[in-house]
Every structure is written in structure tokens, then in C-alpha cells.
Amino acid sequence: MTAQPLLTTTVGSFPKPPYLLEARRKLARKQLEQEELEALERRATEEWIRRQEEIGMDILVDGEMYRGDMVAYFADQMDGFAIAGMVRSYGNRYYPKPAVVRPVGRRAPVTVGWWKFAQGLTPRPVKGMLTGPYTIAEWSFNEHYPTRRELVLDLARAIHDEAVDLERAGARYIQIDEPAIHTRPDEDFDLAVEAMEIVTRGLRAYTITHVCYGDVPRIYPAMLRLAVNQIDLALKNDDFALLETFRSPRFTKDIGLGVLDAHSHRVETADEVVEGIRRTLKVIPLEQVYVTPDCGLKTRTVEETVGKLTSMAEGTRRMREELSR
Amino acid sequence: MNSTVVGSYPKIPDPPAPGRWRAGVEKLQRGDITPEEMRGIEDEVTAEVLAEMAVAGVDVVTDGQIRWEDGQTYFARGLGGFTIHSLQRYFDTNVYYRQPVATGEIVWRGPISVAAYEFASAHSPRPVKPVVTGPLTLALLSRDEFYGNLDQFVMALAAGLNQELKALAAAGAKLIQVDEPGLLTHRDRLPLFQRAMGVLWEGVSATRALYTYFGHVDGLYPAILDTPVDIIGLDFVAGARNWEVLRRARFTKQLGLGILDARNTKMETRDAVAKACRRAAEIVSPSHLHVGPSAGLEFLPRRVARQKLEVLAAGVRQAREEAA
Numbered sequence: 077m078t079a080q081p082l083l084t085t086t087v088g089s090f091p092k093p094p095y096l097l098e099a100r101r102k103l104a105r106k107q108l109e110q111e112e113l114e115a116l117e118r119r120a121t122e123e124w125i126r127r128q129e130e131i132g133m134d135i136l137v138d139g140e141m142y143r144g145d146m147v148a149y150f151a152d153q154m155d156g157f158a159i160a161g162m163v164r165s166y167g168n169r170y171y172p173k174p175a176v177v178r179p180v181g182r183r184a185p186v187t188v189g190w191w192k193f194a195q196g197l198t199p200r201p202v203k204g205m206l207t208g209p210y211t212i213a214e215w216s217f218n219e220h221y222p223t224r225r226e227l228v229l230d231l232a233r234a235i236h237d238e239a240v241d242l243e244r245a246g247a248r249y250i251q252i253d254e255p256a257i258h259t260r261p262d263e264d265f266d267l268a269v270e271a272m273e274i275v276t277r278g279l280r281a282y283t284i285t286h287v288c289y290g291d292v293p294r295i296y297p298a299m300l301r302l303a304v305n306q307i308d309l310a311l312k313n314d315d316f317a318l319l320e321t322f323r324s325p326r327f328t329k330d331i332g333l334g335v336l337d338a339h340s341h342r343v344e345t346a347d348e349v350v351e352g353i354r355r356t357l358k359v360i361p362l363e364q365v366y367v368t369p370d371c372g373l374k375t376r377t378v379e380e381t382v383g384k385l386t387s388m389a390e391g392t393r394r395m396r397e398e399l400s401r
Numbered sequence: 402m403n404s405t406v407v408g409s410y411p412k413i414p415d416p417p418a419p420g421r422w423r424a425g426v427e428k429l430q431r432g433d434i435t436p437e438e439m440r441g442i443e444d445e446v447t448a449e450v451l452a453e454m455a456v457a458g459v460d461v462v463t464d465g466q467i468r469w470e471d472g473q474t475y476f477a478r479g480l481g482g483f484t485i486h487s488l489q490r491y492f493d494t495n496v497y498y499r500q501p502v503a504t505g506e507i508v509w510r511g512p513i514s515v516a517a518y519e520f521a522s523a524h525s526p527r528p529v530k531p532v533v534t535g536p537l538t539l540a541l542l543s544r545d546e547f548y549g550n551l552d553q554f555v556m557a558l559a560a561g562l563n564q565e566l567k568a569l570a571a572a573g574a575k576l577i578q579v580d581e582p583g584l585l586t587h588r589d590r591l592p593l594f595q596r597a598m599g600v601l602w603e604g605v606s607a608t609r610a611l612y613t614y615f616g617h618v619d620g621l622y623p624a625i626l627d628t629p630v631d632i633i634g635l636d637f638v639a640g641a642r643n644w645e646v647l648r649r650a651r652f653t654k655q656l657g658l659g660i661l662d663a664r665n666t667k668m669e670t671r672d673a674v675a676k677a678c679r680r681a682a683e684i685v686s687p688s689h690l691h692v693g694p695s696a697g698l699e700f701l702p703r704r705v706a707r708q709k710l711e712v713l714a715a716g717v718r719q720a721r722e723e724a725a
Binding site for chain 1: 411412413415416420422423426427470472488490493494495496497498499665666667698699701702703704705
């Protein structure tokens with residue numbers, strides 16, 4: 077895509093600043109108007125755009141200041157969904173799980189407005205951020221469709237339309253997150269592949285899918301069939317153990333190389349980032365490697381996030397220098 | 402014929418009602434309340450859930466497993482030999498559990514679930530059955546860094562959990578349920594599983610229930626009937642094929658008929674439950690039928706779980722009346 081190797085980016089979400097968390101609580105208690113909240117969301121988005129520019133990220137994200145849950149955000153704005161209630165995922169973590177009660181589809185573009193706002197703030201490219209059809213289906217109850225396949229494929233067509241709208245608005249990078257893609261790979265990984273083909277069909281934008289945690293070796297090399305340019309993965313949290321899997325067969329896509337543990341408070345050093353990239357380059361060619369954190373950073377503090385990304389940018393810069401010598 | 406549940410129940414009510422359990426965990430993590438105070442909250446929520454199941458009309462209940470972080474950790478941290486590690490996906494669900502790692506010999510150090518059972522029995526309007534995660538499932542969902550082979554690991558767990566079952570029986574449990582969903586993902590382990598069941602239930606004087614869920618028993622049937630248990634619970638939702646599989650040989654146990662979808666909010670009807678009961682009555686005598694959801698109900702929001710239990714109880718009542 078470019079002469080510069082090792083482009084840096086992030087997975088999507090950043091922490092919401094304390095003033096925004098407080099405003100969201102006030103909105104829930106009806107002590108704040110929706111427009112007041114949106115003004116603060118714009119302010120927080122702009123702050124994150126500036127921080128990413130200052131740190132020196134190459135491909136930016138809007139930080140998702142206006143999103144709660146990655147599935148509910150889409151379900152809330154699309155046809156066919158009702159919010160069924162809160163369901164526990166682990167510990168005391170709960171998420172609002174939507175229920176599909178009618179045929180699903182888009183009423184209007186879901187993400188384009190925020191993307192345009194964020195892109196208007198910076199000359200650097202901002203990624204369009206979508207949740208993939210397999211994950212939306214997997215993390216929803218299905219009360220309507222006779223089979224999961226029919227639901228996934230209808231969602232794929234809707235998310236495709238959204239991707240087309242993002243591209244028309246000018247997005248050069250579009251990411252389709254599929255963290256649930258390895259839930260039941262033996263049963264229907266082909267369906268996930270088919271759905272991704274529908275989502276990205278005919279797009280000229282550079283496409284990325286983010287897959288996190290779970291049993292990645294179980295979907296390797298099958299995941300190389302996903303119709304995207306890049307697969308973004310968490311390497312750091314398991315100390316790059318996945319590289320062993322990627323030795324053979326060869327990793328044929330670009331990789332979004334997770335070099336920062338998104339769920340640890342510790343701020344990695346630039347040396348660790350250099351080391352992670354160096355180990356990777358023994359397995360995956362330089363021109364296929366993009367540098368990212370393992371996952372969205374929304375559960376970190378603002379300070380931790382800035383610290384981690386600064387190390388990532390610094391480590392990547394050193395690695396580029398080393399390679400150009 | 403009676404109505405029952407398989408195990409878990411949603412720990413928090415639907416918003417805007419306050420989720421005391423969830424808030425309690427947050428306070429405990431911040432150090433704002435003591436572990437004793439957290440146990441008090443679990444007691445209150447357990448009593449509330451027991452009452453809710455009784456009001457819905459369920460005949461035989463569990464304590465809702467309010468105190469369980471998950472089915473593995475709850476027992477693994479009570480046994481000697483385990484440490485608790487990172488998050489893993491629980492089968493094909495969007496639920497995660499902390500993986501136990503066996504780093505030493507598995508030993509039963511004392512009762513794990515008995516006090517919870519006694520509390521539930523004392524506070525429940527309906528009979529309570531204790532539930533224990535079975536040795537095969539516990540082994541498969543753990544990581545073994547001590548035994549070096551699955552056979553020894555499973556048999557050690559069976560011996561340890563045997564003590565737990567005896568303690569539950571001594572505390573007055575007339576019916577004890579052991580959950581083994583792992584058998585369905587590791588069908589080739591049936592011989593090991595059955596040896597483990599022999600050790601697990603040795604000397605336990607209670608009605609023995611074995612529950613599987615998340616799939617069918619094709620390939621295990623009828624051999625599974627040789628397992629030394631009295632009740633076999635099967636999932637007829639994810640394992641709809643069980644209807645056909647059970648026709649291949651006479652079903653010689655009591656049947657746990659998992660017929661309401663514990664993993665989907667789509668609501669069943671009373672008539673559909675009654676119809677499934679009639680259909681099951683062709684497999685076993687109605688007096689040997691325990692009708693319930695397909696799995697634990699914590700996959701659902703509280704309101705939906707409660708409504709499913711109301712439909713379950715009404716359907717079973719209807720089937721009983723039709724039979725009478």
C-alpha cells in the first residue's frame with residue numbers, strides 16, 4: 077500500500093474520559109440532554125484524534141466515544157432488533173444482549189456520520205469501524221430466523237451496505253470486527269467466510285478484520301480464506317506464541333500485529349515493541365506487517381493508553397530505522 | 402412427572418431494578434465490603450431466586466448457583482491441587498470462565514458446596530437438588546500440569562468429588578445432580594467417563610442424576626445407559642436429534658427432558674411443553690419424567706428466565722391433567 081513499512085494503527089476503542097463517563101451516567105438519570113452528551117462525545121473524539129496525531133499513529137480511529145457495546149450499538153440503530161436484557165459474560169461483566177425479532181436491515185447509515193466528523197478533524201486516514209455479521213448474530217438471541225445462517229447472511233448484506241456508504245464517504249480503510257468468529261469453527265467457519273465475502277464484495281478500500289482471543293490455532297489456516305486484506309490479532313498477551321502457528325503454512329494476509337496487551341495496566345516499553353516486531357519478521361515478511369495493540373483499549377485509563385501507544389510508536393520508529401540502515 | 406431446572410439462574414434482575422449481586426462484587430473488589438458481607442448478599446439473592454422459582458411453579462429447584470463464578474472455579478478452588486488462571490470460552494457460548502490448572506495432587510479438603518445446599522434447603526419452599534460439575538468436564542475444561550494423562554486426572558477428580566457427594570447426601574440431599582456436558586464434546590472418552598462415574602457415586606445414598614447439555618447423545622446411546630446413575634438429563638433443543646436416538650433402544654433410566662431453550666429468548670408455549678411431555682411419555686413412564694430447560698438459565702435475562710419457568714410449570718401441569 078505504501079513505501080513506509082510497519083504502519084501503526086489501533087483496534088478501535090479508546091477509554092472515555094471521566095467527564096464523558098459522568099455525562100453518560102447523567103443521561104441515564106435524565107439529568108442531561110442528548111445534545112449535551114453529543115457535544116461532549118465530539119470533544120472527546122477530537123481529543124483522541126489530536127493525541128493519535130501527536131503520538132504519530134499512521135492510521136487513526138475515532139475512539140468510539142459514542143458507543144457502549146459493539147453489538148448493541150449496531151442493533152440499536154438497525155431494524156429487526158429488540159434489547160432483551162442484560163446477560164453475564166464472566167465475573168460481574170454483563171452486556172446488553174439484543175434479540176432479533178424481525179428481519180434485520182439498515183434504516184440509515186449507522187457509522188458514517190461519526191466517521192465523517194472524525195475524518196474532518198485530520199488529514200491522516202481514519203478507519204471505518206464495523207462489527208461483523210457473524211459476531212452480531214452470535215452475540216444476539218435469534219427469535220426470528222429459522223437458521224443462524226439466514227440471520228448471518230442478512231446481516232452480512234446490511235453491513236456490506238454500510239461499508240459501501242463508508243467508502244463513498246471517503247474511507248480508505250474499513251475494519252470489520254469478528255471477535256466471535258471462532259465460537260464454533262468446526263460447525264460453521266465456512267459461513268463466517270461466506271459472510272465476509274458478502275461484506276467486502278466490490279470494495280476498493282483496504283479491509284481489515286479483528287479477531288481476538290479464543291482458539292486462533294483452531295481456525296488456522298482456514299482464517300486466511302477471509303475476504304479481507306488484513307487480519308488483526310492479539311500476539312502480545314500470549315507472548316507471541318501464535319507465531320509458531322503462523323510458520324506453516326505461511327501467513328498470506330497482512331497482519332495487524334498486536335504488540336500491546338490491552339488488558340494489562342502495565343505500560344510496555346519501546347524495547348518490548350521492537351522485540352515483538354523483530355520476532356515476527358522472522359515468520360512474516362515486513363511488507364505484510366502493521367503494528368497495533370492486541371485489542372480495543374477502552375478498559376485502560378487515558379494515561380495507560382497514551383503511554384502504551386507512545387511506546388508502540390517509538391518502538392516501531394526504531395525498528396524502521398534499524399531496517400533502513 | 403415433575404418440573405425442574407438444570408442449574409444456574411440469572412443473578413441480577415432486569416434494569417432498572419438494582420443488581421445487588423453485581424454491585425456487591427464491585428464493592429468487594431474495591432474493599433468497600435467484607436467477604437462476609439458479600440456472602441450475606443449472596444444469601445439474600447439466593448433466597449429471592451428460590452422464591453421466584455417456587456412462585457413460577459417449579460417442583461424441584463436448585464439454588465440458582467448464585468455463588469458460582471462458574472461451574473469450574475467453584476469446585477476447583479475448593480479442592481486441593483488447583484490454581485485458577487486465565488479466561489477461556491465455555492463451550493460454544495459467549496460465556497467465559499477462569500481456567501483451573503492442576504499443579505498438584507487433587508484432594509478433597511472438606512465440603513465445598515454443602516453449606517450452600519443447607520442454606521438453600523432451609524430457605525426454599527420447594528425441594529432443592531444440589532449440582533456438582535462432573536470429573537470429566539472439570540478435567541476437560543482445566544489444564545493438567547501434574548498428572549500427565551487424562552485418565553489419572555479424571556479418576557483423581559472422581560475420587561475427590563465422591564467425598565463431596567457423600568457430604569451432600571449426609572447433609573440430607575435426596576437427589577444429587579452431576580453435570581457432564583464435556584462428554585458430548587469428547588464422545589470417545591465414554592469408557593473413562595463410565596469408570597469415573599463408578600468411583601464418583603460409590604457409597605453415595607441419594608438418587609443419582611447425570612445431566613448432559615449442548616448436544617445430542619448419538620454415538621453414546623445406548624451404551625450410556627450402562628452408567629451407574631438413576632436419571633439421565635438430555636438436551637432436546639441443541640440435541641433435538643435425541644428424540645430419534647432414544648428410539649433405537651429402550652430407555653431404562655428416568656429421563657431429564659430438557660425442552661425449553663435455555664439459550665434463546667424465544668418463548669415456548671404451554672401447549673408445546675405439554676406436547677413434548679406426551680411425546681416423552683412414549684419413551685419413559687410419566688412418573689420417570691423430569692421436565693426442564695435445556696441447560697442452566699443464566700444465558701438469559703432474568704425476566705425471560707422467569708417467564709420460561711412459568712411456561713414450563715404450566716405445560717407440565719397441563720400434561721399431568723391430560724394424563725390423569
